[in-house]
Amino acid sequence: MTTIPTVPTVELNDGHSIPQLGFGVFQVPPAETQKAVEQALEAGYRHLDTAAAYRNEEGVGRAIAASGIARDELYITTKLRNGEQNIAREAFENSLQALGLDHVDLYLIHWPAPAQDLYLQAWEQLVTARQDGLATSIGVSNFLPEHLERLLGASDVVPAVNQIEVHPTFQQTSTQAATRAAGIAVEAYSPIGQGKDLTNDVVTNIAAAHDATPAQVVLAWHLAQGTIVIPKSTHRERMEENLNAVNVTLSDDEIAQISGLDTDERVGADPATANFTML
Known part of the structure; x- marks a missing residue:
């Protein structure tokens, strides 16, 4: 039996805690989501990350219901669509209905979408929703230092999490620093650079030294820095491989080598200009 x-x-x-390694479903087709999440739960994941914009909350919800796992053993995150920042409470309730849940553990504003100038309004609705028990914690995603500064200046409630693109070749050091300085946890999406960081010689050499895979080494690098990670895979073997990254311990020198790979090249959109509505 696998341990x-x-x-x-x-x-x-806010006094709550989050599993540091979770399972993301970005780009998992809706028709495949239930099976993928069921496999992830069987592999041992208890932290699931979805979003209204992914259009697969229903599949996540079906997998949760089919799993038989007690709700208090699971940590569920979903996110507010850009095009619904003006109706955040309604959008949140629609997500809960899609998931088949009465609350989530973490609800995030998915992007600041600065051209809309609605994220402060949306944040106040998230604060109220948390007070009403719809979310245990609330936070943001893709917020740059200027967005955080504006939000923190307008609200007494500090986001619990800022979920941003972070991987060895794109580390967003200034955004990470601003996030951590405010007492906000950093959560990395695309934590292995959608695969592009796994062929780097530094990563592959460290992986060979640890009898580990490159993905495990990159995830271990995140974990060593206190970063929350949500890798995605639709393959059971890779799900298990990623989860076992928690057993890989890197030396300070190895962490420094990987940290030296930053090229400041995104694989995703730039939050300063991204204003798609995701509807």
């Missing part, structure tokens, strides 16, 4: 690894947790600024 399921123990995933560490990160304590958030």
